[in-house]
Amino acid sequence: MGNGEGLAAGPEQHGGHGATTGWQAPSRVERELYAAKSRGDWPAYFDVLARTDLFVADSYTRLQTHPRTVRFTPYWYQQVGAECLPVFTEGMLPAPHPETVFLSQSLEWFADEWRPGDPPWIVINPGTPCETFFPAGPAQRALWKQHAQNAPGCGHSHLELRGLDSGGATEGPVAHGLACAALLFVKNGELWNAMAYHGGGYTSERNRLKEWWGVTSRAEWQRTQEVLLTAEMISGVWEFALGVRRSLALDFAGPVGVDHWRAVAERVLRRNAAEAEFQITPDGVTKTEPRENAEVEAQVAGVQRLIGRIARYEARFRADGLLAEGKFIRTVEAWDYGRASGMARWGLAARFCTLPEAEHAVLRASRAAQANYRSWEEFSAAYVLGRCLHFDEEEFGSWYEDMLTAHRILTTDPASPWLTIPFN
Numbered sequence: 001m002g003n004g005e006g007l008a009a010g011p012e013q014h015g016g017h018g019a020t021t022g023w024q025a026p027s028r029v030e031r032e033l034y035a036a037k038s039r040g041d042w043p044a045y046f047d048v049l050a051r052t053d054l055f056v057a058d059s060y061t062r063l064q065t066h067p068r069t070v071r072f073t074p075y076w077y078q079q080v081g082a083e084c085l086p087v088f089t090e091g092m093l094p095a096p097h098p099e100t101v102f103l104s105q106s107l108e109w110f111a112d113e114w115r116p117g118d119p120p121w122i123v124i125n126p127g128t129p130c131e132t133f134f135p136a137g138p139a140q141r142a143l144w145k146q147h148a149q150n151a152p153g154c155g156h157s158h159l160e161l162r163g164l165d166s167g168g169a170t171e172g173p174v175a176h177g178l179a180c181a182a183l184l185f186v187k188n189g190e191l192w193n194a195m196a197y198h199g200g201g202y203t204s205e206r207n208r209l210k211e212w213w214g215v216t217s218r219a220e221w222q223r224t225q226e227v228l229l230t231a232e233m234i235s236g237v238w239e240f241a242l243g244v245r246r247s248l249a250l251d252f253a254g255p256v257g258v259d260h261w262r263a264v265a266e267r268v269l270r271r272n273a274a275e276a277e278f279q280i281t282p283d284g285v286t287k288t289e290p291r292e293n294a295e296v297e298a299q300v301a302g303v304q305r306l307i308g309r310i311a312r313y314e315a316r317f318r319a320d321g322l323l324a325e326g327k328f329i330r331t332v333e334a335w336d337y338g339r340a341s342g343m344a345r346w347g348l349a350a351r352f353c354t355l356p357e358a359e360h361a362v363l364r365a366s367r368a369a370q371a372n373y374r375s376w377e378e379f380s381a382a383y384v385l386g387r388c389l390h391f392d393e394e395e396f397g398s399w400y401e402d403m404l405t406a407h408r409i410l411t412t413d414p415a416s417p418w419l420t421i422p423f424n
Helices: 028-039 042-051 060-065 107-113 138-150 172-179 182-188 202-213 218-229 236-252 258-274 293-319 333-349 355-372 376-391 398-412
Strands: 054-059 075-077 082-089 100-105 121-124 132-135 277-281 284-288
Touching: 028 042, 028 082, 042 107, 042 138, 054 060, 060 100, 060 202, 100 107, 100 202, 107 138, 172 333, 172 355, 182 333, 182 376, 182 398, 202 333, 218 333, 218 355, 236 258, 236 293, 258 293, 293 376, 333 355, 333 376, 376 398
Parallel strands: 082 121
Antiparallel strands: 054 082, 054 100, 075 082, 121 132, 277 284
């Protein structure tokens, strides 16, 4: 066997799979691997491996005390009569298990980190029609590294609609809930319909939650998940401003001018500030005095600026086809519901929750979205506005452009869940 060749198990060696006629690969990666294997085109096979994340199993318990390490656990395979390290591509990962986690690495990483005492063989996607064995000696690892260095990069592309062709949700309430996070998952190039989610691997998902959300424990994940599902993370000031316009639109059954919107918002703010408030405290119900005038003026000025920002964003949305002419955004709760769907899966990959808990949260996100919006397009515009109000600062930079691209993909790609799953 030459340095670039692999040992591909025959149909009778696939652990019960039998003949592969009619087999549907979970994703494009496995489809390309199987095609290259069937042709005996090992350079093409390694080119695919070099472009994708590769996952190796490890112990959850062990990683709690050794979080920055990776341990190889080999198994004996009679096909080669030796111990092999099992490595999986994303679409072949099993459902998340409390004790077993998967760490994502590149082909080049395996080439660099392999040590003399490590297994003499590597097996890709064992027990599947993609199963292929490769020796892991120095010459073979040099070949892995060569393919990796010639690859355009490891990992999936961003701003790409990716889903599981088999093994993922494609219809029904769970699929709807997963599709609520599709803008973010397309932006990140992640599998939109993987309920049994591993993401970028256990360590990567833990780092994501810590860096972006400050979530480092199950309790923190639970609190964050609940705040998102109840749409309490978005700004109350945003919702106040949008609520004023929403009420005016209902009262007048037509479009609301910005000047009128601002004037009514100011009246409401000043009236509320002038009225005494009653609060429940440990000492009972207490009356608070009206707020200082400077505080009220600052609040009024802030809401006036916010209304201007919203109006300018909506004008840009209409020009770019993100919002239909004559339509306006009623609430940005979509931003929380979409992130809640993502949070459920990130928490699962980080082992802060179980698969049933994550699925329950996804279903709640679906119901909340359906209760507040009437279409994917309406949901999308609201999600993008919330994200832009928080991040973009009216620069119309990548925070906006990435979402606009994702929106266009989701509203035009025939494989998009927004075209195959009814919103209500």
